[in-house]
Amino acid sequence: MTTYDRIDEAVIDAPAAAVWEALVAELQGAKEWWVPHNTFELLSGAADRVGGRVAVTVHTKGSDNGGLKLRFTQRTVAVDPGRRLDVAYVDGVFRGTSVFRLEPLADGRTRISMHFVGTPSGFLKILSKVADLGAEHSKGALSAFESLGRKLAAPVGAGARG
Template sequence: MHTYDIINETIIHAPTEHVWHALIAEFNGTTTWWTPHNTFQPGTTSPEHIGGTTHITVHPKGNTKGGPKIRFTATTTHTTPNRHLATDYTHGAFRGHATYTLTPLHHNTQTRLTMHFTATPHGWLTLLAKLTNIGTQHSTATHNAFTHLNTHLTTTPTTPRSTR
């Protein structure tokens, strides 16, 4: 079996607390910056708490297209608000871990967001892993999600100007 050990990292042009809240909101299913590749539904306990769960669905072709849906559950094992979230995958298509680390930069005007994904396909996904490059797809989808997050956090509505 193949184990993926992937680190994706980006700079978000927003303070760590904004990035943290956006990350937790995504895992609670209330935002969609990781869409179309991943969608999230929270369990009975919110993912920002130890023991909280998030049900993840990966849509390799996008959430509005057909094709296989890869489902697994992440359970929070460690959390330091605005800094670190660690999860274990124990149910579904992957077994492993993901950690999200937020590092403030430039007097907390920017945040380095790092996702470390270490997982092994489980069940039917082991066959799909032989046919496709899941690691590349994961990195591409994560890069796109992080780009959407940066846009989401740095786009501000324009203020109407007075015409007087």
Template sequence: MNGYDIIDEAVVDAPADVVWDALVAEFRGAARWWVPANTFETVSGAPDEVGGRVAVTVHTKGVGNGGPKLRFTARTQSVLPGRRMTVEYVDGVFRGPADFILEPLEEGRRTRITMHFRGRPHGKLKLLAKVADIGAEHSKATQAAFAALNGQLASAPVGGAR
């Protein structure tokens, strides 16, 4: 197993700036929509600034349910506010880049969110990848997170009315 090249995407019923704010908040530790699979904690800087570092924990059985926890650190490489963030996994069980891309749709009323993950397993995950389909689990967790994000934002009032 050399690595993963996975693209997951979903359409969210909210404008790109609202989706961006939710993405950045999640990376700061909000734990609103990527839970129960992943939690995030800022290590240094800000996740939406070049050089910012975020510790990621993958809870293989869900937060609070025991099971192995996979940890890695992402360092922000580039940011186009409201549209794109590229991170590099620099420590822990993954190495490699990932892009988070937001594309406004329907005159800005909806947003396509895409995660392009190109990580390589490292350390104990390299062994686990021989017996488990890490790529499928990654996509399953990402799609569930995007669905939760849509559920959260689609029901939120925008501009005082919906």
């Protein structure tokens, strides 16, 4: 049985409160920085409250490009607001956990990390024998963190024309 255990992290040029707000918004369906790799839909409760349930879709070719869609449901199991969010994958193509951690840095930036431990379920067990899903997960998470960094570093009014 294949189990993935990956830790991906990045430093974001923004305070932890802003990173936390963006993380929670994304998990509740904002579609601002994790796309095109993943999209999230709030099913019940709130993503940052114990018991909140979120539908996750991994878009293997991007959210607007067809391709295989990997779907699973996560349930929030622990929260330390502004610092840590723990989820369990309870249904769909993965079973396991993820822990999101935010670490405020002395210079006002924030280290964000995602510790993913997951076992493929259903048809994904077969796919995991021919594709490195762990590497693909890391590629998607790191790309999302880069996008988050760009979003939060953008100056107010960027893109506006006068």
